[in-house]
Amino acid sequence: MSAVESVLIVGTGLIGTSVALALREHDVAVHLADRDPGAVRLARELGAGVEWVPGGPAVDLAVIAVPPQYVAGELLALQRQGAARHYTDVASVKALPLAEAVRLGCDTASYIAGHPLAGRERSGPAAARADLFLGRPWAYCPTAATSPEAVETLLGVIKLCGGEAVRVDAEEHDRAVAVVSHAPHVTASAVAARLAEAPETALGLAGQGVRDVTRIAAGDPALWTGILSGNALPVAEVLEAVAADLNAAAAALREAASSRDEAMARVTELLRRGVAGTGRIPGKHGGPAKTYVTVQVLVGDRPGELARLFQVAEEAGVNIEDVRLEHARGLPLGAAELFVHPQAAEPLAEALRAHGWHVP
Amino acid sequence: MSAVESVLIVGTGLIGTSVALALREHDVAVHLADRDPGAVRLARELGAGVEWVPGGPAVDLAVIAVPPQYVAGELLALQRQGAARHYTDVASVKALPLAEAVRLGCDTASYIAGHPLAGRERSGPAAARADLFLGRPWAYCPTAATSPEAVETLLGVIKLCGGEAVRVDAEEHDRAVAVVSHAPHVTASAVAARLAEAPETALGLAGQGVRDVTRIAAGDPALWTGILSGNALPVAEVLEAVAADLNAAAAALREAASSRDEAMARVTELLRRGVAGTGRIPGKHGGPAKTYVTVQVLVGDRPGELARLFQVAEEAGVNIEDVRLEHARGLPLGAAELFVHPQAAEPLAEALRAHGWHVP
Structure with a gap:
């Protein structure tokens, strides 16, 4: 070199x-x-x-x-x-x-x-x-x-x-980013577009799931139009596959509603393929996806709450792999979800409880 | 009462x-x-x-x-x-x-x-x-x-x-959860299903975006089949609307690939509707969605790193509203993204820098 x-x-x-x-x-x-x-x-x-x-x-x-x-x-x-x-x-x-x-x-x-x-x-x-x-x-x-x-x-x-x-070959590259980046963006936009037209009541019932699915849809439309335009055919192909799965699921649901319950097996099959797909995303450090378990703990919405929480984790020798905060609607309280290795969950929960945290 | x-x-x-x-x-x-x-x-x-x-x-x-x-x-x-x-x-x-x-x-x-x-x-x-x-x-x-x-x-x-x-009226309730929970789940499954069939190279190029979009698709297929089956028609309707948007985007991309660039305006329009939709999700505490800014800081993958970081935030009087950890592939290093109120970003960045953190 x-x-x-x-x-x-x-x-x-x-x-x-x-x-x-x-x-x-x-x-x-x-x-x-x-x-x-x-x-x-x-x-x-x-x-x-x-x-x-x-x-x-x-x-x-x-x-x-x-x-x-x-x-x-x-x-x-x-x-x-x-x-x-x-x-x-x-x-x-x-x-x-x-x-x-x-x-x-x-x-x-x-x-x-x-x-x-x-x-x-x-x-x-x-x-x-x-x-x-x-x-x-x-x-x-x-x-x-x-x-x-x-x-x-x-x-x-x-x-x-x-x-x-x-x-990587150029065409292979473009097909890859269509699958892992460009088409997921457009799909998130299509889910978020439903929120744009939904009544206020529906938004009031939104939880963390729809927030995750639609987060990237907040990205700059002009920037993304340029990206999609430069990878038009590979993205179109993935979007058509996603749309076909969704139309098939919708058809199965309509059949099931007319009491043909076996139609639901086709929906289950799509859900299973989805689980298999999420399992293939590499974990951190480039290794295979790891299964972390979560420890939930109730936290207040004040500076220092999380500092104390992480301090306790450190003292217990536990490495927190990821954190999510879900705040309770209308209240200055929320659940922190701490992702840790399975063997670290119980020691962490115990340490937090010993310091007065509410861990269910 | x-x-x-x-x-x-x-x-x-x-x-x-x-x-x-x-x-x-x-x-x-x-x-x-x-x-x-x-x-x-x-x-x-x-x-x-x-x-x-x-x-x-x-x-x-x-x-x-x-x-x-x-x-x-x-x-x-x-x-x-x-x-x-x-x-x-x-x-x-x-x-x-x-x-x-x-x-x-x-x-x-x-x-x-x-x-x-x-x-x-x-x-x-x-x-x-x-x-x-x-x-x-x-x-x-x-x-x-x-x-x-x-x-x-x-x-x-x-x-x-x-x-x-x-x-809320029962039918209105069911239409609402179809939009904010049930259909987003199936859509996440359909995106994740593409990952199940993609070559290994594609997965190697996956980033945080596709992880967010597909996270809920890891949920239990049997449990979700039951939920979807109980709300079949409202979910089918939303899925059909999402599929129609995706097919329209795919068609516009195919047109654009044959050099009819005005077709891209239809894709931009979908992206814009997506942005509008994400903006309607209520923020924490039930209030309107707030715009937080992020402070990024490089952290090592050792117990105590985050504890020290939150300690510094506490001392600076800054409340961290949300945290995301993005670990660098193949290395015990990652970027922590701290969501704070706009006016708190600079004080936090300064405090972190003063304590030797790498804040770009």
Whole structure:
């Protein structure tokens, strides 16, 4: 793997600036460019690098961190200027920029398409962080045309950023993110759309389940239209499969309502497939999904309540894997749900009770 | 509201035993019955009341806490024994037990259908807690036949349990829970079913979004088949609306892929309706949904990390409204996302930084 000494970041948004910050920690010379001079200035002030002056010596790698539909055009312009020896991008779809690059006549040997699977609900350089890619998958998609040197250069940058390189075909990548990201987003929107038209009474009966299902549907429609548009066919295919399952479930429910109870077996079958699917999502630390048990405890809505609770867990030597807070409607009280390893549940419950917590 | 002095709980599962525990705290005489003698014994040992001996004086209210399809049969049997002056149930669908009660010839004057909107992922008497209903909505559905005394008796019990009584028509109730609970569950199953059939690569690219959308799909298929079967038509209607939106989005994406870009406007429109829907879910404390901002901080995977973090928040006088932990794949490191009021974000970030935390 050849050492990467200089990088050009084109597009100093969340991802571009985070790459820059990560590379600066390894003393890579980072040049910054963006259509918006304010974004470059902010990234510079955050210590992400220096403003790019076109016409200088070619850098080792140019990272094109712009929306999918602009990647190929940017690539062509940079190649014409001889800005870098190698080029990559970070767009969340991969077949589109690769096809566009060929269509525009870019040099495809020096271009290696990439996609770090990292993001935040916030955007822009101010939200950037050097550790954004730590332990996260970073997909890269070499083609027959890609030079081994381009791949090696990108792998060097992924390593410096702390990412986990995942080699994947562009079409395979796009089908994968359609299943695990893009189609779930649209489906959450369709469930949330029902809430938009439901009477107030219905919303008053909402619990944690529908909050979880619809959380991502709050995302920016313009941003998501761009993403979906760049991965239209794979997303359409997944949405059609989801819709077919839902229509089949609806048909079975209508049959069951006319007292043909065996129709419900088809609904059970869908629910079973769903359980199997959730079981396949990898757990934390990249290992297989682990089964945690929950310890519930009643907490008040005051500063310090959770601090004391975690203090007790620490003293009991218990590691809390995840936390959820469910507040009681209309009252400054709620249940904290603490996810722990099965063998830690009883010691934690006992320790909390011994300190006066209400653990059922 | 007449004082409730004696109650019979039929079905000492999670809900029945929780009602019993709540009433015991107010010195109501509670009698316990269940088909399973072990469940009654456990509930009794938890302090939920005494075992019911049929043939004694009628109690003020019998709470029928059995699955929806058995409510009316149980009601008829209890009324024939003269077990109580009034009767209610806690099933998560309401039109079915009401219709069955009429069909079986029950006395509908003394029966008031109810549904406390509370639950846990665990079930059975051992999971019961006296505070389960605290501040939670408790729907009740009087009909033209229901006697005012039956309603008053139930309202007394809801008050003793700390619930918030919500008067609602049975059909309206069933349509509401179809939208905010039953159909979201089936939709989550349909998204999770795609994960069951996806290649391993796809699962490796899964992030927090798809975890949220599919979390409830891990629920027990047998339990959910029963719930869905009892609310078949309202759920079918919502599922058809979701499927129609998804098919329309898929069609728009296919059109857009053939370069008819205006088709994407229809996808944007669905995403916008989704955003509007999420905005209607009530926030904690029953008030309007509040906008919290998040403070992200890098934490290690050791006991005590979160305790120290919450300690710092307490010292800074900041109340953390919610927490999410996102662990980095393959590394014992993760980002904790702390939800706080907008004005608390900067003080919290500063306090954390001052204590050596990495806050971007």
